[in-house]
Amino acid sequence: AHDSTGQPVEAVRHYTRALELGLTGLRRRRAVIQLASSLRNLGRPDRSVELLTEERSLPAERLDADELALSPAVDAFLALALADTGRDREAASLALGALAPLLPRYNRSLAHYARDLLKARHGS
Structure with missing residues (x-):
């Protein structure tokens, strides 16, 4: 909700906290993507690249079908972050x-x- 209302700093705080508290499954993967996107929008594309590269490296067998369905989103947001870092x-x-x-x-x-x-x- 904070992202949608133009409060990315607050959104980052909430995504980070949710992940620290052990968010799992599909909600975890969504939070990582959204956190990385918010960080990129806040001028921290290097951190976005780190998060999404780590997310992309998770073995497929560790992910359920819904999480796997978000793999193209991970790639798309990683591509944006890479472009922002000059790569x-x-x-x-x-x-x-x-x-x-x-x-x-x-x-x-x-x-x-x-x-x-x-x-x-x-x-x-």
């Missing part, structure tokens, strides 16, 4: 990689190109 190629790669499975055609090509964005930058 545009990583952001584009992540966003395109998340989009690839949704396409009726060209999914493999797009997924390959998304990976190539990172290879071209790192020379691997």
Whole structure:
């Protein structure tokens, strides 16, 4: 509610507290995404990247179906945070990689190109 009413500082306080108190499941994943988004909006994209990178690294077998359904949201908000930190190629790669499975055609090509964005930058 605080995010929706233009009070992101207050929202961050509540998200952080809920997570510290041991929020679990779908509500935890939503809180992490929303906390990261609020932090990004408050000019702390580096912290947003940290939170979402950690969230993205959770093994799929630890998540239920509802939590897994939010994986594209994790990727989308991480892409925004990466772009805000000047990591545009990583952001584009992540966003395109998340989009690839949704396409009726060209999914493999797009997924390959998304990976190539990172290879071209790192020379691997």
